[in-house]
Amino acid sequence: MLGQLIVSGLAVxxxxxxxxxxxxxxxKTSDVLNFAQGEMAMxxxxxxxxxxxxxxxxFQWAVILTFLFAILLGASFEFVFLRQAKEPTxxxxxxxxxxxxxxxxGFAGWKWGPDQRSLDFPVSNxxxxxxxxxxMSKINFWTIVISxxxxxxxxxxxxxxxxxxAMRATQQNQLAARVMGIRTKWILSxxxxxxxxxxxxxxxxxxALGVLDPTMMMDPLLKSFASAVLGGMTSLPGTAVGGxxxxxxxxxxxxxxxxxFKSVVAFAVIVLMLCIKPSGxxxxxxxxxx
Amino acid sequence: xxKKAFVSMALLMMVTFLMTTPGLAQKVRGVTxxxxxxxxxxxxxxxxxxxxxxxxxxxxxxxGINDEGGIHGRKVKYFLRDDxxxxxxxxxxxxxxxxxxxxxxxxxxxxxxxxMAVRDYYTENKVLMVSxxxxxxxxxxNPFNRYIFATYPLYVDEARGLTRYLFEQMKLTKVAVFxxxxxxxxxxxxxxxxxxxxxxxxxxxxxxxxxTERDLSSHALKLKSSGxxxxxxxxxxxxxxxxxxxxxxxxxxxxxxxxxxLSDSPVMMQITKGLWTGMILSYPIEPPDSNNPLMVKxxxxxxxxxxxxxxxxxxxxxxxxxxPFVEGxxxxxxxxxxxTFIKAMETLKDWRGGIxxxxxxxxxxxxxxxxxxxxxxxxxSTVKILxxxxxxxx
Numbered sequence: 001m002l003g004q005l006i007v008s009g010l011a012v013x014x015x016x017x018x019x020x021x022x023x024x025x026x027x028k029t030s031d032v033l034n035f036a037q038g039e040m041a042m043x044x045x046x047x048x049x050x051x052x053x054x055x056x057x058x059f060q061w062a063v064i065l066t067f068l069f070a071i072l073l074g075a076s077f078e079f080v081f082l083r084q085a086k087e088p089t090x091x092x093x094x095x096x097x098x099x100x101x102x103x104x105x106g107f108a109g110w111k112w113g114p115d116q117r118s119l120d121f122p123v124s125n126x127x128x129x130x131x132x133x134x135x136m137s138k139i140n141f142w143t144i145v146i147s148x149x150x151x152x153x154x155x156x157x158x159x160x161x162x163x164x165x166a167m168r169a170t171q172q173n174q175l176a177a178r179v180m181g182i183r184t185k186w187i188l189s190x191x192x193x194x195x196x197x198x199x200x201x202x203x204x205x206x207x208a209l210g211v212l213d214p215t216m217m218m219d220p221l222l223k224s225f226a227s228a229v230l231g232g233m234t235s236l237p238g239t240a241v242g243g244x245x246x247x248x249x250x251x252x253x254x255x256x257x258x259x260x261f262k263s264v265v266a267f268a269v270i271v272l273m274l275c276i277k278p279s280g281x282x283x284x285x286x287x288x289x290x
Numbered sequence: 291x292x293k294k295a296f297v298s299m300a301l302l303m304m305v306t307f308l309m310t311t312p313g314l315a316q317k318v319r320g321v322t323x324x325x326x327x328x329x330x331x332x333x334x335x336x337x338x339x340x341x342x343x344x345x346x347x348x349x350x351x352x353x354g355i356n357d358e359g360g361i362h363g364r365k366v367k368y369f370l371r372d373d374x375x376x377x378x379x380x381x382x383x384x385x386x387x388x389x390x391x392x393x394x395x396x397x398x399x400x401x402x403x404x405x406m407a408v409r410d411y412y413t414e415n416k417v418l419m420v421s422x423x424x425x426x427x428x429x430x431x432n433p434f435n436r437y438i439f440a441t442y443p444l445y446v447d448e449a450r451g452l453t454r455y456l457f458e459q460m461k462l463t464k465v466a467v468f469x470x471x472x473x474x475x476x477x478x479x480x481x482x483x484x485x486x487x488x489x490x491x492x493x494x495x496x497x498x499x500x501x502t503e504r505d506l507s508s509h510a511l512k513l514k515s516s517g518x519x520x521x522x523x524x525x526x527x528x529x530x531x532x533x534x535x536x537x538x539x540x541x542x543x544x545x546x547x548x549x550x551x552l553s554d555s556p557v558m559m560q561i562t563k564g565l566w567t568g569m570i571l572s573y574p575i576e577p578p579d580s581n582n583p584l585m586v587k588x589x590x591x592x593x594x595x596x597x598x599x600x601x602x603x604x605x606x607x608x609x610x611x612x613x614p615f616v617e618g619x620x621x622x623x624x625x626x627x628x629x630t631f632i633k634a635m636e637t638l639k640d641w642r643g644g645i646x647x648x649x650x651x652x653x654x655x656x657x658x659x660x661x662x663x664x665x666x667x668x669x670x671s672t673v674k675i676l677x678x679x680x681x682x683x684x
Binding site: 001004005008009011012106109110113114115116117118125126128135137206209210211213215216218219220247250251254255259260262263 | 342497502504512536541
């Protein structure tokens with residue numbers, strides 16, 4: 001049972017990691033926590049669902065179109081709502097994301113209704129891979145692979161591409177970055193677009209693992225937030241480690257201590273982490289010079 | 291001068307007398323010569339909007355009844371309001387219903403939480419609450435309230451009945467429970483425990499999940515390691531789908547059984563990707579494709595008035611909740627007041643005039659639904675009724 005609990009924990013942790021990754025990308029560049037992340041992912045997933053279900057678009061095309069939609073959604077949210085905010089503080093921007101979250105939730109309820117749906121995914125969530133007597137569903141396995149690959153690509157992107165370096169520069173000091181010729185506004189839109197796309201991947205995988213409905217991202221978003229705090233809000237590998245650890249901790253707690261309190265473990269983790277090491281496990285603690 | 295004062299006093303007394311004498315100047319709120327005013331609250335938006343279909347189903351039923359000429363020359367004037375399953379909103383709507391619209395009663399309102407917020411207010415104002423809550427939570431009907439008529443089987447009794455069915459008919463003794471950690475889920479657990487205690491059996495496992503939880507892998511493992519042959523599930527559709535998938539993954543295939551709240555088999559079949567097959571259901575109404583003459587009639591109404599609505603169990607159960615109310619109106623006759631209505635409702639004894647089970651109301655017991663049938667989900671998402679109506683409430 002121990003082994004199976006760990007394997008299942010890893011699988012669910014991969015979903016948390018993906019969504020945490022989407023949050024961290026935005027946080028890294030703008031210090032903003034995006035509370036609309038979950039609902040943006042949910043809307044994108046509904047777009048994929050509609051394309052496949054109502055317009056009979058093949059899966060791979062539906063995914064590509066959904067990515068395009070997610071990119072547009074992210075960039076336009078930044079452009080239409082955040083950029084227009086007058087002398088925004090970080091708190092103000094966070095509140096805007098909260099408002100956007102509610103708008104999206106209401107929109108999904110109105111457009112697609114409250115019924116639970118099933119997203120057709122080419123990989124089964126019931127068929128399994130067996131490894132030394134431990135089982136993992138095919139979709140769980142591919143979720144782990146996809147999140148690791150995405151993380152690696154983004155890591156390379158931030159470290160070695162010009163745009164990636166510009167994003168980091170924007171986060172550290174917007175004014176200086178602009179003086180150095182970086183188009184910081186463009187960089188911010190770009191960040192939101194990428195984050196929204198990563199969120200869409202997470203949304204589709206989470207819907208395929210369970211069901212698709214307007215409330216499907218509420219729990220995963222909170223858990224991914226906990227994962228990001230655990231791993232470090234500014235560290236990409238931190239989200240992978242944080243997500244996996246949280247998934248395993250939750251499952252072990254559920255399996256051996258109490259299932260009734262399993263879902264609150266994540267919050268205990270946030271509190272503990274903020275007390276012991278506020279920057280998270282893998283992020284460097286740095287103090288901004290004034 | 292004295293004479294004038296005397297005459298004015300006499301006049302004043304007469305007016306007061308006339309105003310306070312029943313039957314002379316008073317009229318019954320919500321009842322006119324041609325109409326009965328009825329309110330209904332149900333979530334049309336928000337996380338509980340899935341159950342909002344119940345409210346729209348009641349609307350369909352009243353449209354049909356009105357088209358057939360109404361009851362005793364009166365048509366049902368019906369107001370549906372969206373409370374988003376938020377008790378505070380339900381309370382505000384209740385004030386609007388009573389003080390502005392002046393309704394006679396509420397029918398088929400959704401949600402025990404919202405119900406609890408307005409029960410006292412409606413009672414004070416003598417508003418009849420027929421099928422309020424659409425739910426089988428016991429604290430809705432306790433303590434006894436004359437204005438409440440409940441038409442949904444109690445969850446405790448449903449769960450006890452299901453366990454009895456598993457034990458007596460299917461010979462399954464090792465039973466576990468998976469329940470949602472709230473009133474609804476806990477009453478399912480309680481029902482199973484009752485039966486196990488009666489029979490001197492031991493519940494092999496009880497596993498709960500929070501409403502928002504999305505990862506049930508450790509729950510599935512716990513159920514599997516308990517060795518239960520059957521699992522009674524008291525949960526939301528999402529949890530049911532997640533749990534069935536997790537159990538299938540680890541190769542655990544017990545006999546599943548669940549409450550009528552998950553009886554919408556086509557939806558459940560789709561979201562569980564076929565794993566819903568074989569589920570034993572406690573089934574308090576006719577199946578969607580039933581040949582019952584009333585079901586045929588309701589399907590015709592559905593085609594005529596609301597063809598865009600999905601003909602799901604939640605939707606047409608809205609009719610079941612309104613049927614006893616309309617029967618009460620018929621029996622109360624032309625002289626309709628809350629009192630005559632209550633008396634009329636209390637004459638319903640094993641009443642089978644609708645598409646639900648037999649309803650009985652007495653002057654001391656307004657929990658009308660005491661029967662269910664048992665059904666099993668077939669691979670084509672239809673349900674096969676396995677038994678006749680079985681009494682589940684003692």
